[in-house]
Amino acid sequence: MLSMPLPRHLRLLAVTLASGLLALVAIGTASAIQPRGITDEAHKMNDLFWIVLIVALVVFVLVAAALVYALVRYRRKDDELPEQFHGGGKIEVAMVGVPVLIVIALFTISMLTLIEIDDKAPDDALTIEVTGFQFSWQFAYKMSDLGTNSDPNADPDDAISIIGTPQNDPILYLPVDEPVEFLLKSNDVIHSFYVKDFLYKLDLIPGRVNSFTVTPRETGDFSAQCAELCGTNHALMRFVVRVVERDEFDAWVAQEAARQLGEDTLVSSSGKQGD
Numbered sequence: 690m691l692s693m694p695l696p697r698h699l700r701l702l703a704v705t706l707a708s709g710l711l712a713l714v715a716i717g718t719a720s721a722i723q724p725r726g727i728t729d730e731a732h733k734m735n736d737l738f739w740i741v742l743i744v745a746l747v748v749f750v751l752v753a754a755a756l757v758y759a760l761v762r763y764r765r766k767d768d769e770l771p772e773q774f775h776g777g778g779k780i781e782v783a784m785v786g787v788p789v790l791i792v793i794a795l796f797t798i799s800m801l802t803l804i805e806i807d808d809k810a811p812d813d814a815l816t817i818e819v820t821g822f823q824f825s826w827q828f829a830y831k832m833s834d835l836g837t838n839s840d841p842n843a844d845p846d847d848a849i850s851i852i853g854t855p856q857n858d859p860i861l862y863l864p865v866d867e868p869v870e871f872l873l874k875s876n877d878v879i880h881s882f883y884v885k886d887f888l889y890k891l892d893l894i895p896g897r898v899n900s901f902t903v904t905p906r907e908t909g910d911f912s913a914q915c916a917e918l919c920g921t922n923h924a925l926m927r928f929v930v931r932v933v934e935r936d937e938f939d940a941w942v943a944q945e946a947a948r949q950l951g952e953d954t955l956v957s958s959s960g961k962q963g964d
């Protein structure tokens with residue numbers, strides 16, 4: 690017990706400041722460890738994360754301050770019972786109404802974000818078929834479906850394909866500032882396509898195709914991995930997402946096409962234009 694009790698409003702101020710300080714520590718920690726993400730979709734999810742965190746912290750500060758204040762202010766001082774009463778109309782309505790409004794608001798914002806990030810890719814978006822297998826990845830790019838630099842006359846079967854091994858992480862090339870649609874498949878067990886900087890993860894399930902779309906906004910190399918325990922070498926199922934400018938992407942495609950499909954195939958597929 691304090692020998693010189695602080696005035697009531699000072700005590701309330703002290704506990705509010707203390708819980709506010711805790712809330713600031715939470716914000717600092719979150720901003721230090723939470724990746725911002727590199728895609729439009731990730732930025733929307735990141736915004737949602739901060740809205741929810743800040744609302745939660747405001748609620749925390751108010752509830753913690755009220756709790757500590759009540760514990761101190763109304764602690765047992767003698768054997769006399771305090772005044773006994775039932776009900777408190779206004780405060781009860783507020784204690785039900787305010788949380789309900791907060792939940793409705795957060796639900797609405799979350800749904801709107803979900804609808805935006807689950808938006809289907811435009812038809813002309815680059816499409817990459819991702820196949821997970823024990824224990825690496827295959828990335829296939831169809832020559833007829835390369836986004837802005839597609840060859841509409843390419844043979845629909847012409848595709849370049851990058852296949853990794855557990856010892857050699859495959860590189861997933863993406864052009865910056867363009868929507869990319871991923872089609873996720875698996876022929877053995879369930880894997881999970883997880884790119885930390887997309888703030889997104891989606892399972893590859895045998896017998897079905899899962900898809901999602903992102904628009905990367907930053908160039909660079911970003912590490913990624915399988916996020917579903919899929920067997921003994923699951924930990925070696927890593928890959929690198931390399932986001933590059935369109936020019937560099939086209940040069941890489943041309944180089945891989947020449948290597949994998951050969952000059953002949955390219956000539957013959959453009960030769961079909963006259964058909």
Ligand SMILES: [Cu+2]
Nearest residue numbers: 880915919926
């Ligand atoms: Cu896996």
